[in-house]
Amino acid sequence: MFRRRPDPDAEALKLARAWMARLKSGEATTDDAAAFRAWRAADPAHEAAWAETVRLWEASGAAAAAVRRRDVAPRRAMSRRMVLGGGAVAASAAITGLGAVRLGLLPAPADLLADHATGTGERREITLPDGSRAALDARTALDVDMAPGRRRLTLIHGAAVVDVAGGLSPALEVRAGPGVARADAGSFTIRQIPVPADDPGGMRRRVVCIAGSVSVTAGETRELLPGQAVDYDDTGCGPVVGADAALETAWRQGLMVFRDRRVDEIVFELNRYRPGRVILLDDTAAARRLSGVFHLDRTDEVVAHLERMLALPTRDLPGGIVLIG
Structure with a gap:
């Protein structure tokens, strides 16, 4: 509540x-x-x-x-x-x-x-006051609120992997948007994801359990075990589904890995790592699904891949801005 x-x-x-x-x-x-x-x-x-x-x-x-x-x-x-x-x-x-x-x-x-924030292309690992650890993806902002009887993080935006120090009370909680994830121990990811352009809901969040168990509450509560995930937004929690934890955390190894992902989601993730901004102008192309593996230090290869696969023109503007479509 x-x-x-x-x-x-x-x-x-x-x-x-x-x-x-x-x-x-x-x-x-x-x-x-x-x-x-x-x-x-x-x-x-x-x-x-x-x-x-x-x-x-x-x-x-x-x-x-x-x-x-x-x-x-x-x-x-x-x-x-x-x-x-x-x-x-x-x-x-x-x-x-x-x-x-x-x-x-x-x-x-x-x-x-924010207590901790990463810039474009920056990734950072931090140790929290209770001994837990958090790995922050690029363009992530995180607030930390630790006190006797309280272990609370707030993911303002972006993505993080949280390794929870066990044997402590209460459970560590991570608030993000309209929901909260809680874990007594173990490890999980929490990430902000765009919804389709024709959906007025804005952003949704995805929680993936890597180890231990995690409870996710957004209206209803979902219990996750390793290899399980749930998305939530302002309307509540979705169903529990299977997830590939290695794929979800590939950014920690310097990789962008997409498997049957919407193009607008790919562009959203790309903009975490690339200076400037890639802007997709074609709503039909946004809904297409693509797969690929790319190095985070070679983001222009992702732009070239999108141009080739979507068969759309690109325009370069000052400041690293690229228009596709």
Whole structure:
């Protein structure tokens, strides 16, 4: 069960939005981050106001994506002419501020404030205060909340493998989106995955049990044993299915391994490791399924593979941005 957050008051919302503006301005300092943390901790109303501000921030991104899907077909011919005719400069100029954050070209506010965050192509292993370990995939943000009687991680976004130190109480829990995974010992992965473009649900999360057992709650509860997985989103948990743990953790060995994966999922994962951004413009191509094995230090080979398999043109823009379709 989740505790209901208090409703944010108007003054707290005003301050939260001011903090959001400051943190995404590109001028925030470590002192700003410390002051922000203190402000959030000072009053439950501040935390509620920040949660509401982040929700609106994320909703604005979903709305922009919906508009883009609606408009992309009639604009496609014009957009291509713009790029070919020298509009790349105008396009790159548009990718500033909020747009740059949305495209992953600048860090999101949450990344500046997370206890641990990895950048593009960066992977990191950390030891937690209770002796557990977490391996963070690229573009991952994780908060750690450890205290007597509490072992809690929050995966803000990205993916992680968690090796749980056993023999301790309570169980270690990892919160991600609308759900939570709990384990007394063992190992599991938790990952953010995009849903199809025509689904308004945004992101879903996938938990894969590697060793021991893990309990996943998002409305309902699912119990996982090694080699089992479950996806969940705002609507609840899906069914328990089989999973290949080696495939799910191939990134730890420097590999991208895709087996019958949707192209939009492949592009989403590719953008964790490649500077700039690959943007898929063709919704039909997004739903196609491909397989492949690639080295994380040769991500341009993935772009070439997509271009070849999808038989779609690509356009290179400044800043490492590639349009496919």
